[in-house]
Amino acid sequence: MGYQSRNDISSSSADNELEVFLIAAQKGDEQAFEMIWKHLNTRLLRYAAAQCYGSTMDYEEIVSESWISAAKDISKFKGDFKQFRSWIYTVTHNRMVDGTRKRDRQVKYGGDVTELNLEDRAPRMEAIIESDEAVKTIVAKIKRLPEAQSEVVMLRVVADLSVEETAKIVRKTENSVRVLCHRGLATLRDELTANGGDSNG
DSSP: OOOHHHHHHHHHHHHHHHHHHHHHHHHHHHHHHHHHHHHHHHHHHHHHHHTTTTSOOHHHHHHHHHHHHHHHHGGGOSSOOOHHHHHHHHHHHHHHHHHHHHHTTOOOOOOOOEEEEEOOOOOOHHHHHHHOHHHHHHHHHHHHHHHHHHHHHHHIEEEEEHHHHHHHTTTOOHHHHHHHHHHHHHHHHHHHHHHHHHOOO
């Protein structure tokens, strides 16, 4: 007989609960959708804040608009909760890419973010980044990586997505994602080690 740890049981129970919320949300249950939002929003905000850090894009508006899109289209969504998580990250990722392009042309887009009563009372993520010098340094270094490496490291490390999920979002093979992540993290490790050595010298 196989042994299932208490943590595995707890994780499995939570996953099953999220699947139930997803099915209910697809049938129009707003409370179920709010539970999904609560589960995903903080990490999604962290990812978007890190990606937009140093730019003029409003990451909170981008994330809000992503959730509005998800709320409008969730009834048509096909897949399980893991696939939904990849989907909301893909929507957010694409909005940031579009925002970068449109920013140069000064074209505003979006919808009314007050359509959903979803409010995150946590401190703004950029304030958290700014308040922690170590986090600020790491985010800045990730942003200086080649674009493909930076995107993958953000999704794998900051958003904590799997290789499979990341590959779908950036539209690359899983092997490419592994290579990009390995190279990006190796560069970061070398830079942080060098900086540490300089500070000790």
